[in-house]
Amino acid sequence: MTENNSIPSGGAALELRALRREFGDKVAVDDIDLVVPTGSFYGVVGPNGAGKTTALSMAVGLLRPSSGAAFVLGLDVWSDPVEAKRRLGVLPDGLALPERLTGGELLTYWGRFRGMPADVVAARAAELLRILELEEAESLGTLVGEYSTGMRKKIGLATALLHSPRVLVLDEPYEAVDPVSARVLTRILRRFTETGGSVIISSHVMALVEQLCDHVAIVADGKVIAQGTLDEVRGGRSLDDRFVELVGAPEVGEEELAWIGG
Numbered sequence: 001m002t003e004n005n006s007i008p009s010g011g012a013a014l015e016l017r018a019l020r021r022e023f024g025d026k027v028a029v030d031d032i033d034l035v036v037p038t039g040s041f042y043g044v045v046g047p048n049g050a051g052k053t054t055a056l057s058m059a060v061g062l063l064r065p066s067s068g069a070a071f072v073l074g075l076d077v078w079s080d081p082v083e084a085k086r087r088l089g090v091l092p093d094g095l096a097l098p099e100r101l102t103g104g105e106l107l108t109y110w111g112r113f114r115g116m117p118a119d120v121v122a123a124r125a126a127e128l129l130r131i132l133e134l135e136e137a138e139s140l141g142t143l144v145g146e147y148s149t150g151m152r153k154k155i156g157l158a159t160a161l162l163h164s165p166r167v168l169v170l171d172e173p174y175e176a177v178d179p180v181s182a183r184v185l186t187r188i189l190r191r192f193t194e195t196g197g198s199v200i201i202s203s204h205v206m207a208l209v210e211q212l213c214d215h216v217a218i219v220a221d222g223k224v225i226a227q228g229t230l231d232e233v234r235g236g237r238s239l240d241d242r243f244v245e246l247v248g249a250p251e252v253g254e255e256e257l258a259w260i261g262g
């Protein structure tokens, strides 16, 4: 961590300062600066391989940065991890879950691991399973290893919410989630921001980000190429058009892929 990174952050929900990660010769995240205001619903968008997951993993203490710093509500994630993580709820990409537990057992284990009282864990776990429509699977004793992709996403979200964090960092939370559950999730996240919580999601679905988020960052090639309020970033156009304009799209010529359907 460099010297100017030791100055305490001003209390933004999440602040990234010159955050960088290299994998060998590849610069996956190239000195990213990002400020997520408290109470915002923040969308991080970018093409495949742009560095979103790498940046968010470093921001929440799951992947060590090559350099730079990340702060959650003013707490340095890497020098004060216990306090920072207490305030954080995280849905990582490709979440590894204990396969031999039911969803309810997983939440119980998770809550106790976080030092929560048993009765609080039991009440919240039951409520989350009901609201996220995992109650039937629980009553059948379905193990997490037998869950569908969308169910895994939902139980991952439940673990992120269980300890009532103030900042949620969710990597692709809507991916593989059915439309009914997506609505439930949106209601939960909206209520979360209405009560002063902050949500950061990554997504490839521009319409979803436009509908949900009040702030957006566009990441490409390891850099933040635009950030601000949704209106500032899209500048009077759709987010989709602005995204393509900034990121560029490869042309597909008449002759290319002519063999498809031929």
Ligand SMILES: Nc1ncnc2c1ncn2[C@@H]1O[C@H](COP(=O)(O)OP(=O)(O)OP(=O)(O)O)[C@@H](O)[C@H]1O
Pocket: 023, 026, 027, 028, 046, 047, 048, 049, 050, 051, 052, 053, 054, 055
């Ligand atoms: N463990 C790793 N080892 C080597 N390279 C990696 C590793 N993790 C990520 N990368 C590389 O870093 C770059 C950024 O990857 P990252 O997963 O952060 O992108 P992303 O924006 O989340 O992409 P997507 O939208 O496809 O999920 C990519 O070029 C990727 O190949």
